[in-house]
Amino acid sequence: MAEEVLSTMRTVRSFACEKRELKRFEGLLSSTLNVNRKRALAYMGYTWNNEFSDNAILVAVLFYGGHLVMSGKMEKEELITFLLYQMQLGENLYNLSYVMSGLMEAVGASRKVFALMSREPHFQLDGTQKPLVNGNILFESVSFTYPSRPNNPVLSDLTLNIKAGETVALVGPSGGGKSSIVSLIEHFYEPSDGTVTLDGVPIKDINHVYYHQKIALVAQEPILYDGSVRHNILYGCDFATEDDMLNASKMANVHDFVSELEKGYDTNCGEKGVQMSGGQKQRIAIARALVRNPAVLILDEATSALDTESESLVQQALSRCAQERTVIIIAHRLSTIEKADKIAVIVKGRLVQTGTHTDLMNETDGMYYSLVSRQLLNAKVGDE
Numbered sequence: 001m002a003e004e005v006l007s008t009m010r011t012v013r014s015f016a017c018e019k020r021e022l023k024r025f026e027g028l029l030s031s032t033l034n035v036n037r038k039r040a041l042a043y044m045g046y047t048w049n050n051e052f053s054d055n056a057i058l059v060a061v062l063f064y065g066g067h068l069v070m071s072g073k074m075e076k077e078e079l080i081t082f083l084l085y086q087m088q089l090g091e092n093l094y095n096l097s098y099v100m101s102g103l104m105e106a107v108g109a110s111r112k113v114f115a116l117m118s119r120e121p122h123f124q125l126d127g128t129q130k131p132l133v134n135g136n137i138l139f140e141s142v143s144f145t146y147p148s149r150p151n152n153p154v155l156s157d158l159t160l161n162i163k164a165g166e167t168v169a170l171v172g173p174s175g176g177g178k179s180s181i182v183s184l185i186e187h188f189y190e191p192s193d194g195t196v197t198l199d200g201v202p203i204k205d206i207n208h209v210y211y212h213q214k215i216a217l218v219a220q221e222p223i224l225y226d227g228s229v230r231h232n233i234l235y236g237c238d239f240a241t242e243d244d245m246l247n248a249s250k251m252a253n254v255h256d257f258v259s260e261l262e263k264g265y266d267t268n269c270g271e272k273g274v275q276m277s278g279g280q281k282q283r284i285a286i287a288r289a290l291v292r293n294p295a296v297l298i299l300d301e302a303t304s305a306l307d308t309e310s311e312s313l314v315q316q317a318l319s320r321c322a323q324e325r326t327v328i329i330i331a332h333r334l335s336t337i338e339k340a341d342k343i344a345v346i347v348k349g350r351l352v353q354t355g356t357h358t359d360l361m362n363e364t365d366g367m368y369y370s371l372v373s374r375q376l377l378n379a380k381v382g383d384e
């Protein structure tokens, strides 16, 4: 709990929840204290019992042994020998109980570790194929349900063909399943039904490392690591040169702001990128995706944290690099996807419309038309 709260300190402070979190922490500490108190009591009982039995046995042995010696049934040397053996045995049993309690503690703690170690993943990343990638992605009658919510189907019988070199935008109401489509393309999950293929090869059969060199994702919430800007851009891309990194940075509009920093590309981004602004994080994440020169580029709300000027610069850069590759864009601001080759409207896990912006705007009773009209209306009301 302490780790979670410390790493989200800004949220805690901005909602003035310090005292509440402190209380929660105290609550957890006092339950730990209760367990420790019980343990101390049990240990005290055990030690008293042990010492009492030890002394009781000694008294009994001395009493009965003394009686045997005095009545001539036993030699006094034999009694002393017996006493010495008995004391040694007692000590060893005492030590054995210590070892046993340590052992029991270790068994309790290791149960979780072994459960994790023997956990079988839902699917193996054991694909071996390394096909030549052009960037055709095909969803064939795909249905999908998250394993944690088996009764909540997210995609139903979805067929979507994304041709190589096309820029395809996924739009639709929030919660419709757009990011889930991206998760399936990224092979974070496997569909419950149907197949997802890249250039005709089911993605589960493609080598994991090879596949992710060809497909790059800029996620909704870009995650940066504690390390330099260079380290973050080149993450998992050992084959890229310094020039590749500079090119990608220029394309993603990172170069200008990094050049103004004292340490340039060696500037630290901080844990989870906390020392960068939201827009800078997104641009670094875009550079990280571009540096590997992917055949398929996925942008999940990738420019949502940018101001209008940076957004248009990044959009220009993205449309420049979109010419040579397949691009899949999810954007809520529909103005950013007007130029896409194809727009797929996803509602409640189903594909309800596909076509270009012009085609879909002609279908005045369609979902896309109403989404665009609503956004235009909101923008107008905002302006007024």
Ligand SMILES: Nc1ncnc2c1ncn2[C@@H]1O[C@H](COP(=O)(O)OP(=O)(O)OP(=O)(O)O)[C@@H](O)[C@H]1O
Residues within 6 Å of the ligand: 146, 148, 149, 154, 172, 173, 174, 175, 176, 177, 178, 179, 180, 181
């Ligand atoms: N990891 C998860 N586990 C269980 N259910 C999830 C998970 N991620 C998303 N969902 C559910 O799947 C449905 C589709 O979510 P998804 O994120 O794909 O929608 P979306 O169209 O991308 O939404 P948005 O536009 O708001 O990002 C939602 O009902 C959501 O609650």
